[in-house]
Every structure is written in C-alpha cells, then in structure tokens.
Amino acid sequence: MTSIARERLGYVLMIVSVPIIWQLTVSLSGLQAFILPGPGIVFRTLGNEWSNFLYHTGVTMYGALVGYAFANLFAISVAILFVYLPSVQTFLMPWFIVIKNIPFVVIAPILVITLGTTNLPKFIVVFLVTFFPVLANVVTGLRAADQVLLDRMHVLNASRWQVFWKVRWPSAVPYYMAAHEVAFTGSIIAAIVAEFFFSRTGLGYLIVTAMEGYRADILYGVTLIAAVLGLSNYLLVVWLRKRLLRWQDA
Amino acid sequence: MQPAIQLRDLSKTFGEIEALKEIDLDIHEGEFIALIGPSGCGKTTLLRHVLSLETASSGEILVGGETPERVRREHKLGIVFQHAALVPSRTSLQNVQMTLDITRVKSPLTPGGLLDEFGLGEFRDHYPHQLSGGMQQRVNIAAAMVHNPPFLMMDEPFGALDEMTREFMCEFLGEVLLDNPKTTILVTHSIDEAVMLADRVVILAPRPGRSSAFVDVDFPRPRRREIKTKSAFAEKVLEVRRLLYEVEAL
Numbered sequence: 001m002t003s004i005a006r007e008r009l010g011y012v013l014m015i016v017s018v019p020i021i022w023q024l025t026v027s028l029s030g031l032q033a034f035i036l037p038g039p040g041i042v043f044r045t046l047g048n049e050w051s052n053f054l055y056h057t058g059v060t061m062y063g064a065l066v067g068y069a070f071a072n073l074f075a076i077s078v079a080i081l082f083v084y085l086p087s088v089q090t091f092l093m094p095w096f097i098v099i100k101n102i103p104f105v106v107i108a109p110i111l112v113i114t115l116g117t118t119n120l121p122k123f124i125v126v127f128l129v130t131f132f133p134v135l136a137n138v139v140t141g142l143r144a145a146d147q148v149l150l151d152r153m154h155v156l157n158a159s160r161w162q163v164f165w166k167v168r169w170p171s172a173v174p175y176y177m178a179a180h181e182v183a184f185t186g187s188i189i190a191a192i193v194a195e196f197f198f199s200r201t202g203l204g205y206l207i208v209t210a211m212e213g214y215r216a217d218i219l220y221g222v223t224l225i226a227a228v229l230g231l232s233n234y235l236l237v238v239w240l241r242k243r244l245l246r247w248q249d250a
Numbered sequence: 251m252q253p254a255i256q257l258r259d260l261s262k263t264f265g266e267i268e269a270l271k272e273i274d275l276d277i278h279e280g281e282f283i284a285l286i287g288p289s290g291c292g293k294t295t296l297l298r299h300v301l302s303l304e305t306a307s308s309g310e311i312l313v314g315g316e317t318p319e320r321v322r323r324e325h326k327l328g329i330v331f332q333h334a335a336l337v338p339s340r341t342s343l344q345n346v347q348m349t350l351d352i353t354r355v356k357s358p359l360t361p362g363g364l365l366d367e368f369g370l371g372e373f374r375d376h377y378p379h380q381l382s383g384g385m386q387q388r389v390n391i392a393a394a395m396v397h398n399p400p401f402l403m404m405d406e407p408f409g410a411l412d413e414m415t416r417e418f419m420c421e422f423l424g425e426v427l428l429d430n431p432k433t434t435i436l437v438t439h440s441i442d443e444a445v446m447l448a449d450r451v452v453i454l455a456p457r458p459g460r461s462s463a464f465v466d467v468d469f470p471r472p473r474r475r476e477i478k479t480k481s482a483f484a485e486k487v488l489e490v491r492r493l494l495y496e497v498e499a500l
Binding site for chain 2: 146148149151152153154155156157158162166167170173245247248250
C-alpha cells in the first residue's frame with residue numbers, strides 16, 4: 001500500500017469510528033438524550049434544519065475568511081517591511097507582541113461596545129488571532145533566504161524586486177504554508193467565539209441559543225460542522241502546500 | 251598591455267582586525283590565478299573585494315580598468331561559491347536561465363547548450379536536491395558562466411566534494427575555460443587543485459593577509475589528472491607547500 005493510500009485509509013477509519021464510539025458511549029453511559037444525544041438524533045436534527053445550519057455556517061465562514069484575508073494581506077506587507085527596514089521591526093514588534101498576547105475574549109466585548117453589532121468586530125477578532133503566526137513565519141522565511149544566493153544576486157546586479165521574487169519569496173513560501181496550517185483553522189475558532197458575544201447569526205450564535213434552550217442535539221450538530229470545517233480547511237492547506245511545493249517531492 | 255585585474259596597495263580592516271594589508275597583484279587577461287594560504291589569511295575577503303561585495307579600507311582595485319562596482323553593473327562578473335547558489339524550487343535549466351533573466355545579457359551561450367556541454371543534458375529538469383554534489387556544482391558553474399562574463403571568481407568551488415569528484419571537476423573546469431577563456435581567480439585550500447588549474451599560484455600570509463610569494467605553473471593545457479603522477483607536478487606541489495609552511499611559521 002502506498003503511503004498516500006494508507007493516509008486516506010486512516011481518515012476513512014476515523015470517520016467510520018466516530019459514530020460507533022459515539023453510540024457506544026451513549027449506550028454504556030446511560031446519559032439522557034438532552035445531555036448526550038446519540039448520532040441518530042443529531043443527524044436527524046442536522047437533516048431537518050439543514051438550511052438553518054447552512055446559513056449560519058456560511059455566516060461564520062464569511063467572517064473567518066474576510067478577517068483572515070485581511071490578516072494575510074497585513075502580515076505579508078508588514079513582513080516585507082520588516083525585512084527591508086529592520087528599524088521598523090524594532091518599533092512595531094513590541095506592539096504586536098502585546099496585541100497578540102491580550103486574550104481575544106477580552107478584546108471582543110470592547111470591540112462590540114465600540115463598533116456595535118456589525119460584522120466588523122468579528123473581522124477584527126479573526127484578524128487579531130491570525131495575523132501574528134503568519135507574520136512571524138513569513139518574516140522568518142524571508143530572512144532564511146540563502147546568503148550565497150543573495151550574494152550571487154548582488155554580483156549579477158539584480159534589482160530589489162528580482163531578489164524578492166526570485167530568492168526571498170520562494171524561500172518564504174514553505175514557512176508561509178506552515179503558518180496556514182495553524183492560522184486558517186484558528187480563523188474559524190476566532191469567528192465562532194466572536195459570535196458568542198453579540199451576533200444574531202453564525203455558528204457561535206447557534207451555540208449560545210442552543211445552550212440556553214438545552215438543545216444538546218444542536219450543540220453536537222454545530223460541533224460536527226465545526227469539526228468538518230476545521231478538517232477541510234486543514235486538508236485544503238495540505239493539498240495547496242503539496243501543489244505549491246511539488247518540487248520537494250520530485 | 252594593461253592587466254585585467256589590478257590590486258594596488260589593497261588594505262581592509264574590520265574594526266581592530268587587519269584582514270588584508272597592502273596587497274599588490276596584477277592579473278593578466280585570461281590568466282588563471284589560484285589564491286592559497288592558511289585559513290584566516292583573507293583569501294575570501296580578497297575575492298569579495300573584486301566582486302564588490304566588500305569595499306576596501308584603502309588602496310585601489312581595477313577590474314578591466316574599472317571599479318568592481320561598475321564591472322558588476324555591467325554584468326561582467328561570474329561567481330562560484332563552495333555552496334551551490336541555486337534556488338531549490340527551480341530546475342537546473344531554470345537556475346541557469348535565471349542568470350540571463352536577471353542580467354538580460356545577449357550571450358552566445360544558452361542554458362540548455364551549456365548544460366549539454368557540461369554533461370547534464372538529461373538532468374536539466376531535475377531540481378537541485380535531486381542532483382549529486384558534483385552535478386549541483388556543475389549547474390552552479392553553468393549559472394555563473396552563461397552570461398559569458400570575462401571575469402570568473404571561484405571560492406573553494408570543489409571544497410565540499412569528495413576526492414574523485416574533485417579531480418573530475420578540475421579536469422572539467424580546465425576544459426571549460428579552454429573553450430571559454432576568462433580571467434579567473436580561484437580561492438582554494440588544496441595545493442593539488444591550485445597547481446592543477448592555475449597559471450600562477452599566489453600564496454597569502456595570514457594576520458594580516460598579504461601576498462607573500464608567487465609560483466608560476468607552466469604545464470601545457472589541457473591538463474589531465476595523469477599529470478599528477480609526473481615528477482614535475484610533484485615538484486611544483488612541493489614548492490608551493492614549502493612556501494606555505496614558511497608563511498605559516500611567520
């Protein structure tokens with residue numbers, strides 16, 4: 001069996017095992033359905049209310065993606081600035097470290113009372129959670145460019161632009177992809193948590209209302225959706241990385 | 251005729267440390283110079299001055315009658331380091347092509363043709379990590395020569411290769427330069443290599459680096475490795491070694 005086939009088999013086994021283990025837990029623990037619903041009940045709820053779930057999933061994804069896109073744009077621009085103007089890094093880095101280390105659950109309510117219940121607080125929370133890993137990795141990657149190659153570029157009188165595209169950026173790509181593996185999934189978590197606080201839509205809102213109404217079936221449904229989203233994001237990044245870094249496996 | 255490369259009273263200090271002191275050296279057009287000396291004698295530093303990767307503290311360097319900076323801007327320099335300066339995500343052919351993309355020089359040599367000539371025709375679509383050390387170094391030399399620069403600077407190009415590959419590469423380089431004559435400076439630790447390749451061996455004394463002796467090597471070309479079994483070769487090696495020991499004892 002090839003290693004890829006083996007890897008796929010692992011995922012298939014996992015997906016098959018989840019409902020089995022789940023059902024076993026329900027049967028053996030004897031917990032009531034309003035506390036631990038079985039897979040049957042949860043899948044029925046997901047089926048009956050699929051348009052509702054789909055809508056709220058879409059809202060969360062939208063928030064996560066917009067915030068994440070801005071985080072990437074910002075992080076890459078700043079990373080380039082840092083590499084070419086190290087003094088900027090000296091001034092900005094302490095700010096970023098502080099911002100990164102303030103728990104975002106503390107920032108979210110402040111954003112809501114300042115900006116109101118628009119999408120903006122959600123975008124900002126996602127942004128704050130995800131920009132730093134991207135920034136840190138891209139800076140490291142740009143700096144990891146081979147000094148010998150940089151010397152060769154200098155002797156060939158390459159422009160800054162050429163040095164960037166031909167040497168620095170290719171050196172940063174593997175680091176950038178590694179950042180996605182962490183940060184892309186993080187963007188969904190951040191969006192859901194942001195929705196806890198103020199939103200009238202999104203998976204986070206669904207969780208809050210389900211909790212208030214003791215709807216464990218919905219809670220487990222959202223958990224399943226979140227798991228699928230997280231996993232597909234991760235697999236998407238892995239696939240993208242394989243494509244972009246095809247040369248590594250050549 | 252004016253020498254192709256002139257070093258006049260070249261001195262370089264890094265802070266307190268005198269790296270090079272009052273070096274005078276004339277190199278003729280098409281001449282092959284081997285720079286040899288104990289480690290820390292400033293061989294690489296000297297080479298980096300010619301490449302305009304360092305600026306002299308005092309004294310003058312003229313390459314083809316011009317400053318190294320100008321010569322660099324005119325794309326007249328080729329460099330080969332010990333560690334191949336190749337972009338890992340580009341194939342052999344793309345790595346060689348990159349030199350032409352950057353310099354935009356109209357060269358009589360083509361990347362494909364040069365790789366064929368270097369015995370790498372079948373490997374043009376291979377990535378650097380798929381090649382052996384000797385092959386990588388040949389791609390590296392092709393990339394350094396494809397824009398047909400009149401000056402070729404090499405810093406221990408074969409230092410990381412095993413003995414057999416080194417011998418092969420020495421023969422190979424000798425032939426390549428016979429077809430494409432260039433004014434060449436080779437920095438090396440290997441006396442064998444110096445005598446095998448050079449028209450003149452320059453021995454540098456350490457701390458501070460200064461030129462202490464010259465040995466002319468007038469064996470006919472092309473030089474095959476069988477030359478190493480001749481007593482004339484052995485005598486030259488001995489002569490260089492003796493001078494080197496004297497220098498180290500200073």
